[in-house]
Amino acid sequence: MRLAAAALSVFIACPVSAQTTAARDAALPRAWDGKPDLNGVWQTLSTADWDLQDHSARLGVPAGQGVVEGNEIPYKPGMFATKQENFSKQATEDTESKCWLLGVPRTMYAPYPFQIVQSPAYIAVLGEYAHTTRHIFMNSEHPPGPLEYFMGDSRGRWEGDTLVVDVKYFTDNTWFDRAGNFHSADLHVVERYTLVTPDHIRYEATIEDPQVFTRPWKISLMLYRRREPNVRVLEYECYTYDLQEQARRGELGPK
């Protein structure tokens, strides 16, 4: 009882925000080099893969609160019409419908787990969807272009306890979501990963593409650590299943 009273007096004496911040930082797991330890299996609980913005439910799509700051994607004149046209064709033309690599940032909020393996010079993001492999090279420069990658060229650095990753050299083959939000090959993404508890990463991405948008815009969402015992990233080798089915039905190859 006396101990509880003492604890209470300490609690009252300290400014609440300072105390919770200090407690949080001390509790953060650290990697070998002292940086926040992002190693583990992570997954979004957001519905951003269906639609980055606020959306009501429809058949097969859960309703969701958007992840775009201000809920507005600032398309240039005429570009919103392309987004709407994309949406009308999403059953076949969406990146995920084609089983292609989803690009960045979509890989981070697609509804599949991914594993981060972290070392000082190199961080790998390894996704369940189509064995997505992201190589984040630390403390190095983008190579001279022109280059095109589905996942872009990722260069990371630590700003305090936040991992900042600069990503460019994309293709125009990927969409941001199943709602048809899109970009050009001039897309430039700056991601910020902040471990806010041992089991939560605040993920923010600033998206810039002067061909498509009038200004940079930002998404923000939470990534959750998968805590099930012995959980691991499995496989969703999207494009193989239909190929196998067609082959088994004898529809492919010489008779």
Added chain:
Amino acid sequence: MTTKIDEVTSMFMRLPLMLILAIALACIVGATVIAQEGGGPRVPQRPPAGGCPSISREFWPCAKAKAAAFNPPRNPDGTPNMNGAWNPFTANGSQNIEDFAGSQFLGPQVTLIVDPPDGKVPYLPQWANQRQDNWDHYIDPLGSCYITGVPRQTFAPRGIAIIQGPKVFAMAGEFAHQYRVIPTDNSPHIGDSIRLLMGDSRGHWESNTLVVDTTNLTDSTWLSISGHFHSDALHVTERFTLVDANTILYETTLTDPKVFRQPWTMAMPIIRFEQGHEVLEEPCFETDRDLPVMLQDHKIWTGLPRQ
């Protein structure tokens, strides 16, 4: 615009199978000198690795002896530090794993198999003709953009990045964006009914050697372009040991009672790429253009044929 995707995929994904193989040979053999020895087969003469001859049967005992005397650089947890980009240069991009004189389509190969001593895959008699049948009638699953499976990932084209963290060892391959995450935390394998092209790998350290046990595999992957195969009963044990700071002795033993008479073992050097080498993204299915061409005379492999 010239792009990485264009260069790589136009080279490997948009051409007829045989042309791809020929180009792959030219690219993968790369620095290897092909020496004509009398009238015999053309044998690749590869530089030594870790101070040992790089031919598997000679490398294996030599590298084991050297590794036993080597105190490797270490991670903060004391495990040997293998972080970096690595090149399994004697495997020739997994074109073949047995002795092979070379042909119009595939490069010469000195067997990677050190046990049994004849250097041949010990297939059960009923499977004796299957590899040839595979070559004649099926597209290598890699050619239809399947991921490699295990252990082929380790000696697939373009090399691998190794990343180590606390109780985890990961291998990311450049070819067709494939990877393996190997927990080294004494955790058990996943349930037997979950089948994965890359299997379920669990590792542990025995002194300075990472020993990886892989189960839960499928019969959808091959071991080489030339058609070496396995069933879904395949069980793979791999051993990664540093011979020096820039050379790994890689040993892998394959057990598969449905297909092989006995367990058999490959051994090969994996050497560090030059400083600054980055393992990058190589899409496959995303930019595939040649599958219809290959399908003109070859079939999609859908697993081991029933007998």
